[in-house]
Amino acid sequence: MGETRTEERKNNDIMQAYSLQCRSVLARATSLVSGRFISTLLNFVLIALIVYMTFDIMAGLTIMGFSYIRPTTTTTTTTTTTTVESTTTTTTTTTKAPSPTLTLNITNNTFLFIDVSGKPDLTFRQLCSLESFARLHQHRNVVVAMNNEFPTTTSGPIGNLRKIYPNLRVEALDMKQMLGKTSFKYLLREGHLQSSTFRENHLRDVLAALISLDYGAFVVDFGVIALKSMAEATPSLVGLQEYSPVGAAMDVMYLARGHRITKKLVYMMAEEFQGSFFGRSGGFLLSQAIIRYCRRHLNGTAVLTPNSYCPSITFLNKETFYPIPKENWKLLFRESKFNESIELMRDSYAVNTWLEKTKNIPIFIDGKKHAMAALMSKKCPGISGLMSRGIEN
Numbered sequence: 001m002g003e004t005r006t007e008e009r010k011n012n013d014i015m016q017a018y019s020l021q022c023r024s025v026l027a028r029a030t031s032l033v034s035g036r037f038i039s040t041l042l043n044f045v046l047i048a049l050i051v052y053m054t055f056d057i058m059a060g061l062t063i064m065g066f067s068y069i070r071p072t073t074t075t076t077t078t079t080t081t082t083t084v085e086s087t088t089t090t091t092t093t094t095t096k097a098p099s100p101t102l103t104l105n106i107t108n109n110t111f112l113f114i115d116v117s118g119k120p121d122l123t124f125r126q127l128c129s130l131e132s133f134a135r136l137h138q139h140r141n142v143v144v145a146m147n148n149e150f151p152t153t154t155s156g157p158i159g160n161l162r163k164i165y166p167n168l169r170v171e172a173l174d175m176k177q178m179l180g181k182t183s184f185k186y187l188l189r190e191g192h193l194q195s196s197t198f199r200e201n202h203l204r205d206v207l208a209a210l211i212s213l214d215y216g217a218f219v220v221d222f223g224v225i226a227l228k229s230m231a232e233a234t235p236s237l238v239g240l241q242e243y244s245p246v247g248a249a250m251d252v253m254y255l256a257r258g259h260r261i262t263k264k265l266v267y268m269m270a271e272e273f274q275g276s277f278f279g280r281s282g283g284f285l286l287s288q289a290i291i292r293y294c295r296r297h298l299n300g301t302a303v304l305t306p307n308s309y310c311p312s313i314t315f316l317n318k319e320t321f322y323p324i325p326k327e328n329w330k331l332l333f334r335e336s337k338f339n340e341s342i343e344l345m346r347d348s349y350a351v352n353t354w355l356e357k358t359k360n361i362p363i364f365i366d367g368k369k370h371a372m373a374a375l376m377s378k379k380c381p382g383i384s385g386l387m388s389r390g391i392e393n
Contacts, residue, residue: 104143104145104171104173104211104215105169105171106141106143106171106211106215106217107141107215107217108215108216108217108235108256108257109140109141109217109218110140110141110142110143110215110217110218111133111137111140111141111142111143111217111218111220112143112144112145112208112211112215112217112218112219112220113126113129113130113142113143113144113145113220113221113222114144114145114173114204114207114208114211114219115144115145115146115147115222116147116173116175116199116200116203116204116207117147117200118147121156121157121158122144122146122157122158122222123359124157124383124386124387125222125223125353125355125358125359125363126222126223126355127157127158127161127380127383128225128376128379128380128383128384129220129222129223129224129225129226129380130142130144130158130161130168131161131165131379131380131381131382131383132225132226132227132379132380133220133226134161134165134167134168135165135226135379135380136226136228136229136230136231137167137226137229137230137231138165138167139167139231140167140231141167141168141169142165142167142168142169143168143169143170143171143217144158144168144169144170144171145171145172145173145207145211146170146171146172146173147172147173147174147175147203157383157386158170160382161382161383164382173207175188175203175207176188178207178210179193179206179210182210182266182270183266183267183270184206184210184269184270186270187270187273192273193206193273197278198278201278201281201282201356202273202281202282204221205250205269205281205282206269206281208250208253209250209262209265209266209269210266212253212255212257212259212262213257213258213259213262213263213266214257214258215257216235216254216255216256216257216258216259217254218230218233218235218252218253218254219250219252219253219254220251220252220350221250221251221252221352221355222355223251223352223353223354223355223356223358223359224251224252224321224350224351224352224353225350225351225353225375225376225379225380226349226350226379227345227348227349227350227351227379228348228349228350230349230350233254235254235255235256235257235259236254236255236256236259236261236312236313236314237253237254237255237313237314237316238253238254238255238286238290238313238314238315238316239251239252239253239316239318239320239321239322240304240305240306240315240316240317240318240322241283241318241321241322241325241326241352242318242322242325243303243304243305243306243318244303244304245287245291245302245303245304246283246284246287246288247283247287247303247304247305247318248283248286248287248290248304248315249282249283249286249321249322250282250283250286251283251321251322251352252321252350252352253286255313256312259312259313260293261286261289261290261293261313262289264289264292264293265285265286265289268285268288268289269281269285272285287304290304290310290313291304293310294308294309294310294311294313297309297310297311298310319344319347319348320348320349320350321348321349321350321351321352322351322352323344323345323347323348323351324341324344324345324351324352324353324354326352326354326357329353329354329357329358331344331371332353332358332370332371332372332375333358333361333370333371333372334370335368335369335370337370337371338369338370338371338374341370341371342371342374345371345375351375353372353375358372363376363384363387364384364387
């Protein structure tokens with residue numbers, strides 16, 4: 001009997017030992033599984049957070065088709081005070097510099113003109129715009145970008161201008177290379193840009209938006225003649241040609257490099273391009289991009305005026321760059337309206353002479369005295385001298 005009890009006790013001890021070992025193993029397994037589960041969950045959350053932050057950073061560029069290189073983050077405190085405005089806005093902005101996708105040799109303070117005609121030379125009317133800006137801003141570069149494989153830079157009228165104004169430069173555009181790196185490559189590949197009813201206008205607006213995004217240049221359209229120095233102007237400025245929901249214009253535009261409005265503009269151009277509509281790439285879409293970006297600050301109104309408030313942007317009144325409205329372009333060529341036209345331009349920093357409307361009108365005719373002739377004689381004396389001798393092109 002004693003031996004039987006001893007054997008039972010021994011078996012019980014063994015069973016208890018096994019039980020303790022099983023409990024220990026189970027506890028360890030449970031702890032391990034729980035730890036792995038928690039670790040896996042934490043890893044999943046961390047990965048999700050990284051992906052979210054990455055997409056948040058890349059959204060502005062990736063959605064538009066730009067190749068992404070991690071940009072440097074620059075925090076700037078900018079006090080916008082300029083002599084070419086009716087209102088002054090003081091703002092503090094934080095901007096992320098986009099990765100450059102274009103290869104033009106220009107800087108943020110460059111006055112930039114874009115020619116997409118493919119012709120080897122510029123017209124005298126176009127050269128007058130260049131001379132007026134180069135003459136008044138001799139400490140800032142004035143660049144004309146041409147989609148011409150061999151732009152004339154050392155001979156002819158533009159060569160003569162470059163000898164007088166060393167700040168005037170010509171650069172060649174490779175539109176396929178530029179647009180091929182963006183979301184516009186589809187429009188280019190399918191021929192939508194090339195077959196646009198307003199091909200030159202649309203290409204110019206698209207390139208102006210892309211270059212403004214990458215460089216922040218002071219973009220100016222041909223036909224705009226500088227009247228006063230804008231050397232003190234600082235980004236970001238938008239000139240209004242009328243006070244309406246579509247009042248912003250791209251004829252004179254100076255937005256900081258990587259500005260969110262320009263990002264919206266580029267995105268909308270690619271998504272909403274309509275080649276059969278004149279304004280579906282320029283001022284109309286710029287106005288819509290501004291309204292979407294500034295919606296919270298416009299107090300429910302979609303009408304853009306000089307008093308409209310939006311952080312990091314200043315709206316200039318229509319007299320600043322558009323003293324002669326497009327519908328009244330004939331004022332520039334009427335002798336009877338000479339004094340009226342000159343008075344309208346008295347406080348302006350530039351005037352749009354609406355080249356699309358006026359490019360075929362002779363400027364210098366014996367005995368004729370109108371505002372356009374006086375304007376060109378004074379603001380682009382080199383080119384107007386050639387034109388007055390009957391060498392118009």
